Amino acid sequence: MNIAHKLAEGHSKQITTEIVKYIGNNPARFKELVNYFLGNDVLISQRASWALGDAVCGQPDMANPFHRILIDCLKNPENHNSIRRNIVRIYQAANIPNDYEAELYDVCLNFIADTDEAIAVRAFSIRVCERVIEKYPEMANELVEIIKANISIWSSGLKSRGSKFLKKWG
Numbered sequence: 001m002n003i004a005h006k007l008a009e010g011h012s013k014q015i016t017t018e019i020v021k022y023i024g025n026n027p028a029r030f031k032e033l034v035n036y037f038l039g040n041d042v043l044i045s046q047r048a049s050w051a052l053g054d055a056v057c058g059q060p061d062m063a064n065p066f067h068r069i070l071i072d073c074l075k076n077p078e079n080h081n082s083i084r085r086n087i088v089r090i091y092q093a094a095n096i097p098n099d100y101e102a103e104l105y106d107v108c109l110n111f112i113a114d115t116d117e118a119i120a121v122r123a124f125s126i127r128v129c130e131r132v133i134e135k136y137p138e139m140a141n142e143l144v145e146i147i148k149a150n151i152s153i154w155s156s157g158l159k160s161r162g163s164k165f166l167k168k169w170g
Contacts, residue, residue, distance in 0.1 A: 001018070001019070001022045003019060003022070003029070003032055003033055003036060004036060004044070006018060006019055006022075007019070007036055007044050007047045007048055007051075008044065011046070011047050011050070015047075016047075016050050016051045016054055017054070019033065019051040019055075020051055020054045020055045020058065023051075023055050023062075024059075025059050025062070027062065027065075030055060030059075030062045031065075033048055033051055033052055033055065034048075034052065034066055034069070036048040037049055037052050037073075037083075038069065038073070042080065045080075045083065046080055046082045046083065049082055049083050049085075049086035049087070050082070050086055052086060052090070053085075053086035053087075053089045053090050056090045056093060056094050057089070057090070057092075057093045060093045060094040060095060061094075061095065063090055063094040063095070064094075064095065064097075067097055067100050068100075070087050070090065071087075071100055071103060071104060071107070073087055074087045074088065074104075074107055075107055081117070081118040081120075081121055084111070084117075084118070084121045085118060085120045085121045085124065088108065088111070088121055088124040088125050088128055089120075089124050091104060091108075091124075091128045091131070092124055092127045092128060092131070096128075096131060096132065101132050101135070101136075102132075104128060104132065105128075105129055105132045105139065108125035108126075108128045108129045109125070109129055109142065109143060109146065111125040112125045112126055112129070112143070112146055112147075112150075113146050113150070115150070115153075119155050119157060119158055122158055123157055123158055123161045126143070126147075126158075126161045126162060126165055127161070129143050130143075130165055130168075130169070133169065137169075140169040140170075143165065143169070144165075144166065144169060144170045147162040147165060147166055147170070148166070148170070150162075151163070151166075
């Protein structure tokens, strides 16, 4: 399979699934997908981000060599929200290395508090923060306060995610 050609075909679940199946647990193919994700073609990058997210959800260790790159992309405000959404989705499943826990927590906490951020990015960010909090429970207070201050104006999906967090940590 030529990943570039497949990404150029369109944006669908079927294409994404075919790419993820092709990548399997092959690091070279995964790296090729990462390169398309990081490329200058915004449309291809967005399409690659979906496949990247699905690939890591199935094979979380595939992200290990790319944590710095992924977090830097996450922090880039120029990136489309689909890029942020799929990277945050990755960290719901992928290992979060100790060296990146605080940075990722801060980035996700800012997403949660940002009312202009996409709902899916914010919802996924709650889970990423919770994964860090599971290791460092003393960090829960900040997220509890953000959720309590905003839950009344959130969408039903965010309210659900926030309520589940508060039941456990609030």
